[in-house]
Amino acid sequence: MTDRIALATDLDTAAADARRAFAATVASTAADRAAWLRAVADELDAHRDELVAIADEESHLGQVRLNGEVARTTAQLRLFADAVLEGSYLEATIDHPNPAATPPLPDLRRILRPLGPVAVFSASNFPFAFSVAGGDTASALAAGCPVIVKGHSAHPRLSLRTAELVAGALAAAGAPDGIFSHVTGRETGVALVQHPEVRAVGFTGSLHGGRALFDLANGRPDPIPFYGELSAVNPVLITQAALDARADELATGLAGSFTLGVGQFCTNPGVVFVPAGSGFAERVAAAVGAAPAAVPMLTDGIADAFAGAVGSLAARDGVRVVGGSAEQHAGSGSAIVLATDAATVIADTDALYTECFGPSTLVVEYDSVDQALEAIAKVGGSLTGSVHAEPGEDVSAIVAVLSEVAGRVLFGGWPTGVAVSWSQQHGGPWPSTTTIHTSVGVTAIRRFLRPVAYQSAPESALPDELKESNPLGIPRRVDGRLVLPA
Template structure:
């Protein structure tokens, strides 16, 4: 698993060999590999947090929590694969009396092979070297080559050393995990014929360029990208009338969290026209401190994004200033306001993500105006409804379900639980796929179905053998059979 002296082609060849061994390993063996990595990260948390803070300025509290989330993800996937339903094992027995006669068919999901993972800037642990993409791919028996993010390169290299040593000590095959860096290497990685899928979290332009490379290869491969998200929030008149100040405080805390660099930041907030909510939000935001941004490039881009929004006709600045130097002083919160009618007139200018602690209030007259403007919102990871108990929001929920992968009620989207039910995806550009990048079903991205017809028992995966030696849930002759 040492990468320093190997070329990219040598790394991907080694990853191919390792993937074959990993695919043949038992779920218990792979679970032990994941647990070993989790234990190693926890054992080195102090060192890793120090390095991460020096490169990202996210602070020890946030980073320590993120290491715990990362090790927790690894342990979750260890449980997922030992529980067994991730294989989707299905058996349909032969039926000679059927017309036409039915063969014995047995199907399960198999690992697709070596996977390329691109680290994110805003989560240097949880969406990085040992993050969810890496963990879910390793879990199902894929090898992984991670492209390090330039914003935390030292951390990536040290994390990779810890991961590689933990895997080696746990008995994982050489070549199962590797780290590379550099833009050109990342491009070549996507195009390498040994790579069978790509996981990416980052900007729309960068992700789309890699997505196009992945699908234009002689052998196109899946590209699982998380590229951007506006995460609309809709607040009803009744909710504002009862708790405007409370909602303003919650929104202020959410859109400024992590300097507004969370992929689930609420970037659009739809409110009824003629309320005092803008003033409440300005009051809730005025004492929020400036925050260092992840990289110099991101800090330079934030004021440019603010000025772009402010220059659109019909947009007013509710609080904060667009004239700021985020590189020198840190990013300061800014709240904008406009009308739903203006968004309908200028969707390309106003429905574009601005990475940083800013949000746009959009005032709507009624549902007849709200629903058309929601239809213009690009695909998002989340959508949020704030309403009072008893309000009929079924039509609104139906519309929001069509544009986001997770619909929240009376809460805020920042903060993503890692569990069996989590869905962290959405229509493009939120993600380029139907499958989530967080939660148990993240493993589905790196598997493909294979059916075996009239196969001898000896060649079948244990999950498909008649006696069910693994003791896992299966569907047999159309019926779900629990162990």
């Protein structure tokens, strides 16, 4: 199996293999794909200790965090297996003929079908859950799309070993040759997005890198979907009543959230709005403490970028450093708390809303909730928006603004920590993501499917999901009504 993975480092070979595999995956059954996904999950669980040890050496994230991430990764593989068998993700829809309709309605049957080979870019900050066997790979395989993974340079040994295990598990479960490949290198990644056999891309990473690949995907002679998760500051608004009731609790919660994983989470609460004169920033700084982080950041490049970003932010007029130091040392990941006011943010949004990927937060004091909402409306797209209020407070205006700028609105919680479920939405307006779709949860599968309608087709030409007898027993919409299996 190692030789097979080595062979896949040739992109053209991997792409040709994936195209051939698609002929089999597009015709595969739900039971087939569920078995493939569960086989991968079982293999990763069986090698958890080995994988965690490699990941800890390369990422410095600690065995507790990494064990939890393996569990999340295998759980989402099994969740997609369940979803494939349940069948509602296909949006199977049947309209029976109605010659009396205007215009006359023929027999129409619609279903979602896989796009073709998918490119997946591993993320640096989640070496399992958003990497080689992460959510993008799981959802693409569940859809019936072969996958070519571009491994991340932050954890090369882990990527290769995980790829070996995934490929071996798929082969043992009877998946077609070429359904999964692993490639490496920046230039290979660029070529992967442009390769004519690739029909969609899943990406988690920086705004700069993601935008460059997004433009390549759209600049192809045949543009393809690029599902990128890029950048977010994830605004939080705390009301006066909430501060009066539990200021210390909120400060401790915020400190724990923005320093979790040395701040290397896409859902970090990067800008937090609080009433003027509350002294909340000082409470947060006290909760964080002055000691540097106990573990280094993922890479020296990430640490240097973080130091530059917080240094630039601290140098802006009207911004002050409340806790920590703006002079970060490469690799240290020392936490920093900064503060300003809403008027300054409104006047300088482009600079003050820049994501600092690391353990920092900007506390913004507001004179009124309306002023805070004016500032939040300028934040651009974020993955999350949070409100901390007390029971009985009218937060409808706050929720309306947060819903405009974020894909997930939290009430009384902190955004770090993304559950994997049917209803999860992990995506938001630009620049948090490039599309309206989620990259976490069951509906992430929708990214790698396209609708096909069959008109007046004979029963023998229809996929089982659209046959009149519903042999698979999946939920379907028939003549406008949702019909659930008995």
